[in-house]
Amino acid sequence: MVRQKIQIKKIDNLTARQVTFSKRRRGLFKKAQELSTLCDAEIALIVFSATGKLFDYSSSSMMQLIQRHNMQSEKSNKFGQQPLHTQMGSSNHGMISKELTDLTTELKQLMGEELQGLGMNDLMKLEKMVETGLSRVGKTKNEKLFTEISKLKTRQAELIEENEWLKQQAEKFDCTRNAMEQGSSVESMTNSLGLVHCPEEEDRAVSDTSLKLGLPFSNGN
Amino acid sequence: MVRQKIQIKKIDNLTARQVTFSKRRRGLFKKAQELSTLCDAEIALIVFSATGKLFDYSSSSMMQLIQRHNMQSEKSNKFGQQPLHTQMGSSNHGMISKELTDLTTELKQLMGEELQGLGMNDLMKLEKMVETGLSRVGKTKNEKLFTEISKLKTRQAELIEENEWLKQQAEKFDCTRNAMEQGSSVESMTNSLGLVHCPEEEDRAVSDTSLKLGLPFSNGN
DNA sequence: TTTGCTATATATAACCA
DNA sequence: TTGGTTATATATAGCAA
Numbered sequence: 001m002v003r004q005k006i007q008i009k010k011i012d013n014l015t016a017r018q019v020t021f022s023k024r025r026r027g028l029f030k031k032a033q034e035l036s037t038l039c040d041a042e043i044a045l046i047v048f049s050a051t052g053k054l055f056d057y058s059s060s061s062m063m064q065l066i067q068r069h070n071m072q073s074e075k076s077n078k079f080g081q082q083p084l085h086t087q088m089g090s091s092n093h094g095m096i097s098k099e100l101t102d103l104t105t106e107l108k109q110l111m112g113e114e115l116q117g118l119g120m121n122d123l124m125k126l127e128k129m130v131e132t133g134l135s136r137v138g139k140t141k142n143e144k145l146f147t148e149i150s151k152l153k154t155r156q157a158e159l160i161e162e163n164e165w166l167k168q169q170a171e172k173f174d175c176t177r178n179a180m181e182q183g184s185s186v187e188s189m190t191n192s193l194g195l196v197h198c199p200e201e202e203d204r205a206v207s208d209t210s211l212k213l214g215l216p217f218s219n220g221n
Numbered sequence: 222m223v224r225q226k227i228q229i230k231k232i233d234n235l236t237a238r239q240v241t242f243s244k245r246r247r248g249l250f251k252k253a254q255e256l257s258t259l260c261d262a263e264i265a266l267i268v269f270s271a272t273g274k275l276f277d278y279s280s281s282s283m284m285q286l287i288q289r290h291n292m293q294s295e296k297s298n299k300f301g302q303q304p305l306h307t308q309m310g311s312s313n314h315g316m317i318s319k320e321l322t323d324l325t326t327e328l329k330q331l332m333g334e335e336l337q338g339l340g341m342n343d344l345m346k347l348e349k350m351v352e353t354g355l356s357r358v359g360k361t362k363n364e365k366l367f368t369e370i371s372k373l374k375t376r377q378a379e380l381i382e383e384n385e386w387l388k389q390q391a392e393k394f395d396c397t398r399n400a401m402e403q404g405s406s407v408e409s410m411t412n413s414l415g416l417v418h419c420p421e422e423e424d425r426a427v428s429d430t431s432l433k434l435g436l437p438f439s440n441g442n
Numbered sequence: 443t444t445t446g447c448t449a450t451a452t453a454t455a456a457c458c459a
Numbered sequence: 460t461t462g463g464t465t466a467t468a469t470a471t472a473g474c475a476a
Contacts, residue, residue, distance in 0.1 A: 001454095001455070001456055001457075001464090001465050001466040001467065002453090002454060002455040002456070002465090002466060002467040002468055002469095003455080003456080003466070003467070004455085004467085004468090005455095005467085005468060005469090006259075006454095006455070006468090008254075008255050008258050008259060009258060009259070010258060010259065010260075010261055011259050011260065015460095016455085016456085017259070017260050017261070018260075018460085019455090019456095019460095019461090020259055020260055020454085020455075021256070021259075021260035021262060022460095022461085023453085023454065023455090024252070024255070024256045024259070024260070024453085024454075025256060025262075027252065027452090027453055027454075028249070028252045028253060028256055030452095030453095031245065031248065031249045031252060031453095031470095032249060032266075033229075034229050034245070035242070035245045035246060035249055035268070037229050037230060037231060038227075038229060038230070038231065038232050038238070038241055038242075038245070039231075039232065039238050039239075039241055039242035039245070039270070039271060040231055040238070040271040041242060041246075041268055041269060041270055041271060042268070042269040043266075043267065043268050043269075044265070044266070044267040045253075045264075045265070045266050045267075046264065046265040046266075046286055046287070046290045047256070047262055047263070047264050048262060048263040048264075048286070048289065049260070049262055050260060050261040050262060054289075054290065054293040056290060062290075063363045063364060063367070065267055065269070066267070066287050068267075068269060068275075069267045069275065069277060069283070072275040142366075145366045145370070146366075148370060149366070149369060149370060149373065152370065152373040152374065152377060153373065155377060156373065156376060156377055156380065159377065159380035159381065159384060160380065162384055163380060163383055163384055163387060166384065166387035166388065166390075166391060167387065169391055170387060170390055170391065223448090223449060223450040223451055223452095223470090223471060223472040223473070224449075224450070224451095224472080224473080225450085225451090225472085226450085226451060226452085226472095227451090227471090227472070236443095237472085237473085239443085240443095240444085240472090240473095241471080241472075243443095243444080244470085244471060244472090245470085245471075247470095248469090248470055248471075251469095251470095252453095252470095444476105445475100445476080446474105446475085446476085447473100447474085447475085447476100448471105448472100448473095448474095449471100449472095449473100450470100450471085450472085450473105451469100451470080451471075451472090452468100452469080452470070452471085453467100453468080453469070453470080454465105454466100454467085454468075454469090455465100455466095455467085455468090456464100456465090456466095456467105457463105457464085457465090458462105458463080458464080458465105459461105459462085459463080459464100
């Protein structure tokens with residue numbers, strides 16, 4: 001029996017913790033549902049047990065709620081510390097989400113009204129209409145998402161290419177420095193840029209290079 | 222006073238509904254926190270009021286939890302069990318389309334059979350079923366796409382960071398090289414490293430260091 | 443709107459089966 | 460694991476300020 005109020009800290013006993021988790025989790029989900037029903041709120045609840053098991057509830061679509069959440073929390077974010085492309089992405093999702101919501105609502109209403117006095121054949125036709133409508137929304141949504149993915153991939157390819165080039169440059173310079181330290185004159189070194197063979201260069205990790213690069217400056221830092 | 226147990230249905234009175242929302246919401250969030258603490262669970266809770274206001278809580282990072290949720294529900298989904306990378310590209314589109322088609326067909330057939338002898342109420346229920354089915358397909362599809370987008374963005378952020386760092390290194394080298402090209406001997410140049418004035422270098426020194434420590438590509442992939 | 447205030451309703455800790 | 464059973468702790472509906 002609950003003779004004492006418990007402390008809100010991690011329960012030591014494993015069994016007790018599991019039992020409590022199970023019971024309180026149910027309670028929490030029940031409360032969430034009740035709140036949703038009573039007050040017409042939209043709720044998403046995600047719970048991972050300590051063992052990694054997933055429990056979730058959402059009053060409507062989990063995805064839509066999550067997207068809405070992303071939108072809202074981004075809006076309250078004064079300055080996007082994030083690069084442009086990520087901002088574009090999210091707002092894009094928001095637009096899609098709204099579109100989807102609007103159209104779905106419209107279709108549902110349409111269907112609800114029509115249903116009042118129609119026969120089977122008409123119902124079948126309506127079903128078709130709804131399917132078509134949903135399919136069109138889905139298609140649009142897909143197109144936007146795929147466009148975004150495509151853009152991201154393109155950008156990524158550019159970045160990778162740029163990085164590769166930069167790394168190569170870095171390696172060349174690195175090589176140059178080695179040559180210098182071996183006593184080459186500045187002139188010959190300059191001329192041999194990119195031609196001096198660097199034995200350790202090929203499979204050297206970039207981090208190694210970076211260490212070398214950073215070394216001469218370490219005094220100054 | 223609570224003389225009677227209330228029905229779990231939307232509260233008619235607006236004021237009462239708002240008050241209840243406020244109170245129950247707090248209760249819900251409190252319970253969520255307690256469960257998280259007591260049982261070492263990870264919890265994300267998103268609530269939108271009927272007026273669209275957002276309230277949220279998460280025991281750790283909302284984004285991480287959402288990601289985890291996406292992954293989990295994808296894993297438990299009988300359709301998509303392949304790793305993400307194989308789902309990428311245009312084949313992804315085809316697969317999803319097929320999924321959608323299959324399920325829609327199934328639901329249509331189901332609906333067709335049932336339609337023969339049912340009344341309006343049953344039809345409404347069926348409508349709900351269809352909606353749910355479609356919504357589940359859409360949800361799965363969305364989750365996959367969003368997961369992919371998310372991964373792409375993460376990778377992109379890494380690339381940008383790497384890129385920045387490389388550029389900074391390149392600038393330093395440029396500086397060094399410029400000094401060299403002005404005709405210093407190797408020895409004097411080496412000695413003067415770190416003393417040569419690099420106009421853009423000072424205010425980057427600190428961030429350079431941190432970047433060096435945390436660079437994602439340090440493993441050389 | 444948002445607070446307190448109770449009297450009840452509900453949740454649940456500890457225990458048992 | 461899961462599902463009861465209490466005795467208590469907590470939440471909250473209705474009201475008032």
